[in-house]
Amino acid sequence: MSTPLNTPENLTAKPGKIMLVGLGPGSNDHLTARARAAIAEADTIIGYVTYIRLVADLVAGKEVIKKSMTEELDRAIEALERARQGKKVALISSGDAGVYGMAGPTFEVLFQAGWTPDSAIEVEIVPGASALNTCAALVGAPLTHDFCAISLSDLLTPWPTIARRLDAVAYADFVVALYNPKSGRRTQQIVEAQRLFLRHRDPQTPVAIVKSGYRPKQRIELTTLEKMNEAEIGMLSTVLIGNSNTFIQHGLMVTPRGYANKYAVEDGERNTHAGEQAGRSLSTGLNGWMAAIQQSGRSAAELAAEYRLPEDYIAAVLQAELPAEDEAACE
Ligand SMILES: C[S@@+](CC[C@H](N)C(=O)[O-])C[C@H]1O[C@@H](n2cnc3c(N)ncnc32)[C@H](O)[C@@H]1O
Secondary structure, rough: OOOOOOOHHHHHOOOOOEEEEEEEEHHHHHHHOHHHHHHOOOEEEEHHHHHHHHHEEEOOOOEEEEEOOOOOOHHHHHHHHHOOOOEEEEEEEEEEOOOOOOOHHHHHHHOOOOOOOOOOOOOEEEOOOOOHHHHHHHHEEEEOEEEEEEEEOOOOOHHHHHHHHHHHHHOOOOEEEEEOOOOOOOOOOHHHOHHHHHHHOOOOEEEEEEEEOOOOOOEEEEEEOHHHOOOOOOOEEEEEEEOOHHHHHHHEEOOOOOHHHHHEEEEOOOEEOOOOOOOOOOOHHHHHHHHHHHHHOOOHHHHHHHHOOHHHHHHHHOOOOOOOOOOOOOO
């Protein structure tokens, strides 16, 4: 019989360690030095079978506990039990353990068992490059402006929640990384995602689909929002949808950082546009924009429609005192 999980004194009897290790995309070259050392240090390795296979050469001679995809809580409980026996346990995730990975479920199990950061069992999170970083690196520079990640898995999240987030980010013009876009059983979610995006975005918006990035079966496809569902998408794919400025050139997907808003390159010289200053907010930055709308004499309703912002927010800005000019840009 296993020890009850909710007995805090049991947690301090024999100190062990739980390491939540992000493996990165799955190639040895992209496994961090700390992740490699954490696996070497561990007595027990726990993970989804595919992830164990990715580090097969590093786990020889160790206790290896393979779990299926849906057994996340079991993996965390097993890790806690082993740590209570004084063992060092590496719970491995692909990418980063904190991005749709084992870190959250493990803390939930630990807290339920009465664990606190002062308990004898140490917990270390070893970060890894997440699919959005690695897939982006394979296709160019699609994440150089504001972006977000949305998982299309409705195994634990209701569809209306996912759909509301898709709609909001499509409207707000984020670059989006779609995780868990499709599986054998979940084939319609990506179709619905496309439908929601097409309500707000140009059908020609660039899309990159990276399957098994940095693994032997890597496959990269550059396409458009309109055609993305003609591409091969599966459980091991990440779908990157650009924003309204993202472009594809020479086979690379790039989202501009915004330099063209401030500078023009003429005859090899970089010059600021009229009204703009290096190191200062744009003339359409917060201060400039506030001053402009306050001087415009236009109604909150008109301005709200033009800027696609809530009317009560515009009304508040029209009443607000202008803030002091910021001194320096961050980069
Ligand atoms: C359960 S999530 C795990 C995410 C992981 N913790 C991370 O930070 O990348 C699984 C999803 O990650 C994405 N993914 C993970 N590894 C990938 C890779 N090598 N290439 C492309 N997508 C990957 C896919 O969208 C897949 O459906």
